Amino acid sequence: xxxxxxxxxxxxxxxxxxxxxxxxxxxxxxxxxxxxxxxxxxxxxxxxxxxxxxxxxxxxxxxxxxxxxxxxxxxxxxxxxxxxxxxxxxxxxxxxxxxxxxxxxxxxxxxxxxxxxxxxxxxxxxxxxxxxxxxxxxxxxxxxxxxxxxxxxxxxxxxxxxxxxxxxxxxxxxxxxxxxxxxxxxxxxxxxxxxxxxxxxxxxxxxxxxxxxxxxxxxxxxxxxxxxxxxxxxxxxxxxxxxxxxxxxxxxxxxxxxxxxxxxxxxxxxxxxxxxxxxxxxxxxxxxxxxxxxxxxxxxxxxxxxxxxxxxxxxxxxxxxxxxxxxxxxxxxxxxxxxxxxxxxxxxxxxxxxxxxxxxxxxxxxxxxxxxxxxxxxxxxxxxxxxxxxxxxxxxxxxxxxxxxxxxxxxxxxxxxxxxxxxxxxxxxxxxxxxxxxxxxxxxxxxxxxxxxxxxxxxxxxxxxxx
Amino acid sequence: xxxxxxxxxxxxxxxxxxxxxxxxxxxxxxxxxxxxxxxxxxxxxxxxxxxxxxxxxxxxxxxxxxxxxxxxxxxxxxxxxxxxxxxxxxxxxxxxxxxxxxxxxxxxxxxxxxxxxxxxxxxxxxxxxxxxxxxxxxxxxxxxxxxxxxxxxxxxxxxxxxxxxxxxxxxxxxxxxxxxxxxxxxxxxxxxxxxxxxxxxxxxxxxxxxxxxxxxxxxxxxxxxxxxxxxxxxxxxxxxxxxxxxxxxxxxxxxxxxxxxxxxxxxxxxxxxxxxxxxxxxxxxxxxxxxxxxxxxxxxxxxxxxxxxxxxxxxxxxxxxxxxxxxxxxxxxxxxxxxxxxxxxxxxxxxxxxxxxxxxxxxxxxxxxxxxxxxxxx
Numbered sequence: 001x002x003x004x005x006x007x008x009x010x011x012x013x014x015x016x017x018x019x020x021x022x023x024x025x026x027x028x029x030x031x032x033x034x035x036x037x038x039x040x041x042x043x044x045x046x047x048x049x050x051x052x053x054x055x056x057x058x059x060x061x062x063x064x065x066x067x068x069x070x071x072x073x074x075x076x077x078x079x080x081x082x083x084x085x086x087x088x089x090x091x092x093x094x095x096x097x098x099x100x101x102x103x104x105x106x107x108x109x110x111x112x113x114x115x116x117x118x119x120x121x122x123x124x125x126x127x128x129x130x131x132x133x134x135x136x137x138x139x140x141x142x143x144x145x146x147x148x149x150x151x152x153x154x155x156x157x158x159x160x161x162x163x164x165x166x167x168x169x170x171x172x173x174x175x176x177x178x179x180x181x182x183x184x185x186x187x188x189x190x191x192x193x194x195x196x197x198x199x200x201x202x203x204x205x206x207x208x209x210x211x212x213x214x215x216x217x218x219x220x221x222x223x224x225x226x227x228x229x230x231x232x233x234x235x236x237x238x239x240x241x242x243x244x245x246x247x248x249x250x251x252x253x254x255x256x257x258x259x260x261x262x263x264x265x266x267x268x269x270x271x272x273x274x275x276x277x278x279x280x281x282x283x284x285x286x287x288x289x290x291x292x293x294x295x296x297x298x299x300x301x302x303x304x305x306x307x308x309x310x311x312x313x314x315x316x317x318x319x320x321x322x323x324x325x326x327x328x329x330x331x332x333x334x335x336x337x338x339x340x341x342x343x344x345x346x347x348x349x350x351x352x353x354x355x356x357x358x359x360x361x362x363x364x365x366x367x368x369x370x371x372x373x374x375x376x377x378x379x380x381x382x383x384x385x386x387x388x389x390x391x392x393x394x395x396x397x398x399x400x401x402x403x404x405x406x407x408x409x410x411x412x413x414x415x416x417x418x419x420x421x422x423x424x425x426x427x428x429x430x431x432x433x434x435x436x437x438x439x440x441x442x443x444x445x446x447x448x449x450x451x452x453x454x455x456x457x458x459x460x461x462x463x464x465x466x467x
Numbered sequence: 468x469x470x471x472x473x474x475x476x477x478x479x480x481x482x483x484x485x486x487x488x489x490x491x492x493x494x495x496x497x498x499x500x501x502x503x504x505x506x507x508x509x510x511x512x513x514x515x516x517x518x519x520x521x522x523x524x525x526x527x528x529x530x531x532x533x534x535x536x537x538x539x540x541x542x543x544x545x546x547x548x549x550x551x552x553x554x555x556x557x558x559x560x561x562x563x564x565x566x567x568x569x570x571x572x573x574x575x576x577x578x579x580x581x582x583x584x585x586x587x588x589x590x591x592x593x594x595x596x597x598x599x600x601x602x603x604x605x606x607x608x609x610x611x612x613x614x615x616x617x618x619x620x621x622x623x624x625x626x627x628x629x630x631x632x633x634x635x636x637x638x639x640x641x642x643x644x645x646x647x648x649x650x651x652x653x654x655x656x657x658x659x660x661x662x663x664x665x666x667x668x669x670x671x672x673x674x675x676x677x678x679x680x681x682x683x684x685x686x687x688x689x690x691x692x693x694x695x696x697x698x699x700x701x702x703x704x705x706x707x708x709x710x711x712x713x714x715x716x717x718x719x720x721x722x723x724x725x726x727x728x729x730x731x732x733x734x735x736x737x738x739x740x741x742x743x744x745x746x747x748x749x750x751x752x753x754x755x756x757x758x759x760x761x762x763x764x765x766x767x768x769x770x771x772x773x774x775x776x777x778x779x780x781x782x783x784x785x786x787x788x789x790x791x792x793x794x795x796x797x798x799x800x801x802x803x804x805x806x807x808x809x810x811x812x813x814x815x816x817x818x819x820x821x822x823x824x825x826x827x828x829x830x831x832x833x834x835x836x837x838x839x840x841x842x843x844x845x
Contacts, residue, residue, distance in 0.1 A: 101556075102556070312651070355569045356569075360571060364571075366654070366655060366658055368665065369610070369613075371658050371659060372662050376622065376623055423647055426641050433637055460622055463647075
């Protein structure tokens with residue numbers, strides 16, 4: 001197996017998933033790149049080791065507040081064989097945002113994330129209709145408070161600004177304030193039933209309800225078209241806009257290829273790789289809004305394959321990736337709360353994005369506090385010789401021969417971590433560090449500790465902050 | 468400005484979870500209060516009375532002591548326009564001083580940039596707690612964020628002191644901005660180096676510190692002790708931030724038991740902290756602010772209160788002119804705002820006073836507007 005094929009597969013698994021152990025990378029590389037892309041795009045039936053209800057019954061400690069939903073979502077990211085499916089849940093959760101700080105109903109959030117999983121690689125039009133009917137969303141953006149005689153614009157605005165078109169493109173506005181109002185009018189009557197207050201028993205699951213008597217049946221003019229529009233009609237108009245193709249393509253690019261600037265800057269700032277964005281826009285229209293077709297085109301593009309280490313990992317990617325690497329949490333047990341807290345402290349609490357704008361990504365993940373937490377969390381894990389993934393990594397290095405030279409130790413660790421690349425100067429510093437002990441007899445008692453320490457040094461580098 | 472010779476220091480104490488203003492600073496003399504609060508009612512015998520109308524919650528004895536010494540300004544009826552009852556969004560508003568739109572820069576982050584524009588001191592601001600509050604976040608501003616001062620540092624999991632020192636030495640060189648290129652690389656390098664240097668300095672603080680004060684065991688009390696350690700170490704830290712863990716004050720039931728207990732823990736820690744500063748002759752230059760994201764419903768829900776608006780905050784210190792500021796919101800049924808106390812003083816007026824009259828900064832660019840100041844700084 002050529003080294004570059006393995007490195008490319010490591011790249012694909014980091015981006016289209018949460019990373020993989022070395023053996024899995026080699027195994028997939030042998031199957032082939034395009035075959036792996038297809039496998040990721042077409043999830044198989046899989047209960048990810050354990051269904052939610054079994055989780056709940058077996059591990060009472062996971063009952064975070066009402067149910068163990070956040071833990072379960074993390075659990076699936078760690079253990080699902082369908083890695084891209086889970087990665088797409090996180091993708092859409094970061095764009096079509098609701099926050100439990102307001103909805104306060106994990107049951108409803110769970111239903112939303114199941115919906116995102118079911119539609120995340122489907123048709124974008126369907127996804128927009130489903131999110132408009134999603135009880136958590138209707139409550140989060142107050143569409144349940146929008147009435148035919150008294151509209152609440154919150155959902156109508158965010159649907160345009162943050163979920164589909166964006167404020168503007170190429171320096172031009174994509175829609176007017178009137179479009180926002182007309183959009184909100186079209187969604188009147190899209191509400192929820194069973195909206196029981198959160199206290200004192202905890203909110204019940206709500207259901208989508210369409211209330212025709214509260215729907216504004218008047219004529220509406222939206223983005224230049226006029227008619228007695230309902231929500232679906234408005235979405236039909238939205239999905240055919242060039243701005244929508246651009247907006248979704250940029251999000252995909254930023255999530256899978258390389259960090260784009262913040263969404264508010266997109267009106268004025270052109271994409272960093274216009275050719276790839278154009279290519280995605282074309283696929284969007286040619287496939288009639290098929291998300292899977294866009295992903296396929298993206299993963300098979302040279303722009304994607306060449307964009308190694310161009311994105312700063314998000315906290316959830318860091319945490320889940322580290323756990324998958326060392327092989328922890330393959331079976332449930334008490335104590336997951338610590339992991340859940342960790343993502344909060346690193347700045348990305350699942351089900352609680354800071355606002356409807358989602359998390360600010362790229363370099364904004366990193367500040368003095370979150371950086372120290374990320375480095376220490378990762379270093380503590382890769383330095384833990386009781387973890388099966390770390391033991392396996394040590395065994396693989398031992399199998400390379402009775403003695404390892406310092407540069408073989410550094411390069412071996414980098415390869416087994418997922419073909420990481422370091423700047424020349426960084427690599428030389430680490431080799432120099434390893435040279436203090438000279439050539440390393442792999443059978444020595446100290447060897448595992450020396451490997452562990454090298455791994456800790458590598459995960460502390462700036463380079464390792466990237467995926 | 469003040470007569471303090473030492474640089475003024477601001478200590479923000481965030482009481483996450485939304486404490487019930489009505490049973491924190493209690494209008495026990497108001498007949499309406501007695502009507503609204505059948506179960507949670509506090510009477511003249513219960514409260515630490517300030518006058519024949521209001522008094523502090525029974526758990527707030529240590530704060531009342533400071534009040535009696537003229538060191539506590541009570542900011543009555545504090546709030547922000549268009550109150551919302553989401554903990555998150557509400558805290559966000561307090562953090563960014565921007566009630567109308569979502570922004571990412573914190574008001575103190577901007578203040579720190581003004582205090583130390585050339586980034587001469589990486590410890591200008593230090594946060595104690597889990598995660599950095601948005602109040603302290605601003606582009607180009609590095610804030611040390613410490614969970615536990617005793618164990619704070621980079622790569623704390625490396626076995627062996629010598630090995631760890633070696634590793635940190637390499638870490639410092641690996642994060643050189645000379646390695647790699649581009650603006651993001653510069654930012655990551657700077658953040659890493661600041662964290663390393665900050666940790667190096669901060670970890671010396673506990674060794675320099677001795678005190679006769681025994682703090683309580685709660686994280687909040689321990690973080691206040693850490694703040695005393697950092698402040699008395701003389702690192703030039705000007706903004707210190709901590710609070711109770713999220714959700715601490717987010718109680719909706721049995722508040723007649725929980726609220727005095729919580730306030731007892733919190734104000735004992737604050738009293739200890741103040742005494743500690745006195746012991747170190749480091750009290751005059753410190754002003755503390757105790758705040759929460761919003762208040763509670765006027766009417767109780769049985770044994771607790773649900774999310775409401777209209778709150779109360781406290782500004783504490785030697786430099787503070789003690790007393791009551793703002794007006795106690797009326798409890799007349801027709802003066803309530805959908806069953807909530809009606810706020811009457813914009814939280815940004817308190818911020819403006821702190822920024823201008825205490826920290827000596829221009830508040831306009833930080834708060835994005837001019838807000839009428841109070842006269843609570845000596």
